[in-house]
Amino acid sequence: MDIIVVSHSQGRTWRLRLEARRVWGWLPLAAVVIGVLGLTFVAGMNLQSDRGLLPKRIAGVWGAEFSQQRDELAQVKAKAEEDARALARRIAQLQAHVIRLDAAGTRMTQIANIDPSEFSFDRPPAVGGPETEAFGTPAVLEDVIGSLDRLQKTLGDRERQMRVLEDLLLASRLEREVKPSGWPIDSGYITSGYGSRTDPFTGLRTTHPGIDFAAAEGSQVHAVASGIVTEAATANGYGQLIEINHGNGYRTRYGHNSKLLVKIGDRVLKGQPIALIGSTGRSTGPHVHFELVMNGNVVNPGQYLDATR
Template identity: 45%
Template sequence: MKIILVNDRGVTRTFGFGGLSKALLGLCLLSLPVGAFLAGVNLPVAESDVFDSRTAKAWGKALRKQREQIKEADREAREQLTALTVKLAEMQARLTRVDALGERLTTAAKLDEGEFQFGDTPAVGGPEDPAIAGASEMPYQPPEFLEVIGDLSDQIENRQMQLGTLETLLADRQLQEEQFIAGRPIASGWMSSRYGYRTDPFSGRRTWHSGLDFAGKNGSDVVSVAAGVVTWAEDRYGYGQLVEINHGNGYKTRYGHNSELKVKLGDVVKKGQVIALMGSSGRSTGPHVHFEVYKNNRPVDPASYIRRTGR
């Protein structure tokens, strides 16, 4: 194969190609259309055609919306955190007040030291869960503030249980103290006759006196020596105007010769409550109260009870 080139002066020049040169020249000529085709395919896909102004605006709008959503989520999270912080402070204040109340009640009740420990963290324990102990990965750990709230809730529940137990104990003790017969049945006056045999003031004979007599000013207060239920509140032969109170546990007391009754049948009375006014009704020589104590329906000497000072 030969190629003849002619310049502008009319001079010619001839080139001859061998087999290898022919092959290379043919390959180059064939590659030109392919390159032109590929160039034609790639040229229309320009960057300006994909990222145009409308796409940029849409992306900008989406980014602004996401920023607003992030700000709103951050604001809500801060509000919730503030609310949780306030709630946590409130729970801590409540726990402090409960502890203080429990300590005062424990001291006032004169309980054994260590029986109720309101200021200490509740003692807990138990075997470890084998599933957790043998796990290769650590179990889920909640956020710190959730742990604090959980601990406070447990402490408050524990304190409430202790206060409930203490309240029951104090109520039982208060009831026992109220039912405990002790003291004199008058607000003012003096003992004028003792329990046992004496000379009867009307017949002059030796007779049995089943109670104590307390003399005083006519119309002065007669008080209950213990809490109980009124089982008699009217006139009774020999006693005049009588009040009888059942104190439970087999005990009852009687208050006779009153001028006026301040309670009626079925009333619940407290220790020290005024139940009548001193008088001289019934078989009596002057203003006084005839006081009797019964144990299991048998009269006993009231002297041992009036000398009591309470439990």
């Protein structure tokens, strides 16, 4: 039997003569080739994964590694989220400290009468300088948390110190408010001092328990310190009298008024008008008789009041 092979591209033909004895000689070789190809195909099919891409053993190893990496990534993500929440909580605490410090600082600047244009907690501190080369390594989260801890402790210490300072300033201000100082009138002059004098009605030597300030009739009489009005009525010799209790043992009296502007129980502030100058009671002309009582004893007002203003 002959097999003729024709090549159109080359324009040639080949003739293969198949003799029976040659065919039987090739059959073992063909069987071996076919067997090898079959075994290779079967082995490849057995080694393929479910998707037909990777060997099952390798796919299993890689799948386990991927699962472990997913778990580790989830743990890292959870820790990062917890760290972020902790950092946010710490920042919120620091913001609360700063707000309280700002409030306390603003209060103290008001108490101390500091000019807001010179010092204000509403504006950031004025800082600056030329740009220089940075040095050091970037901070990690542990460094940031540690810095926040130290800052929070410092802010807490400063807040306590500022509270104590505020209490001291308030006490000082309160002491200034309730301690008598200044004159009880805006303009005028002293007509009679404290101590021994000749009585204008009898001509005899007597003790004058206060200081007389002469001023225009109807002008205002001011409280020389803050306090509570304990008397506002006509009294023997004083005419229309105002008495104010300032605490700490201080009381002041204002006599001979033509009109009272406050009543018993009223709270008055330092410098507040409390009466109008008059000449009621035992008086020779418009003036205010001013007395200072300390722990129940009448004392010389001159040692407490600024006579020169």
